[in-house]
Amino acid sequence: MSAAIPKEALSQEEKERAYAQIANVVKQYKHKKDSLVQILHLAQEIYGHLPLELQQFIAKEMNIPLSQVSGVVSFYSFFSTVPRGRHTIRVCLGTACYVRGGKKIVEHLQNKLQVELGGTTEDGNFTFEVARCIGACGLAPALMIDDTVYKQVNVNKLDKILEQY
Ligand code: FES
Numbered sequence: 001m002s003a004a005i006p007k008e009a010l011s012q013e014e015k016e017r018a019y020a021q022i023a024n025v026v027k028q029y030k031h032k033k034d035s036l037v038q039i040l041h042l043a044q045e046i047y048g049h050l051p052l053e054l055q056q057f058i059a060k061e062m063n064i065p066l067s068q069v070s071g072v073v074s075f076y077s078f079f080s081t082v083p084r085g086r087h088t089i090r091v092c093l094g095t096a097c098y099v100r101g102g103k104k105i106v107e108h109l110q111n112k113l114q115v116e117l118g119g120t121t122e123d124g125n126f127t128f129e130v131a132r133c134i135g136a137c138g139l140a141p142a143l144m145i146d147d148t149v150y151k152q153v154n155v156n157k158l159d160k161i162l163e164q165y
Contacts, residue, residue, distance in 0.1 A: 105155070
C-alpha cells in the first residue's frame with residue numbers, strides 16, 4: 001500500500017527540501033527529449049501534487065513558458081493541482097460495474113466519507129475518484145484502493161475494507 005503524506009502538511013523546511021529535489025530532477029532531465037511529462041511525474045511524486053506555484057517554478061527551471069507546463073498538467077488526468085489523500089479510492093463505473101451496483105457504492109462512499117467525487121476527505125486519508133474499467137468485469141462491482149483491486153464489493157464488505165485504511 002503506498003501512503004503518500006498529504007502535502008498540505010509540509011513545513012516550510014520540507015517544502016524547501018522538496019523544491020530543491022525537484023530542481024535536481026529538472027537539471028537531470030531537461031535536456032532529454034520530451035521530458036516534461038516525466039519531470040512532472042517525478043515532481044508530483046516528491047511534492048504530492050502540482051500547484052500553480054510549483055508549475056511556475058518548473059517552467060522557470062526549464063526555461064519554458066508556464067502555459068506549456070500547465071497545458072500538460074491539465075491534459076493528463078493523473079496530474080493533480082490540489083493535495084491528494086494518503087490513499088486513492090477508485091470506484092469502477094464501467095458498464096459491468098455500473099449495472100451491478102457501482103453507483104450504489106459511489107453513493108455509499110459519498111455519504112460515509114462526506115466527500116464529493118474528485119475530492120479528498122477532511123482528514124486527508126482518501127481521495128475519491130471513479131474509473132471506467134479496471135479489468136475485473138467478471139467480478140463486478142469492483143473498486144481499487146491505491147494498487148489493490150477489490151471485487152464483488154457490496155456496502156457491508158466496503159465498510160470492512162475501509163477499516164483497514
Ligand atoms: S467495468 Fe468495472 S471492472 Fe470492468
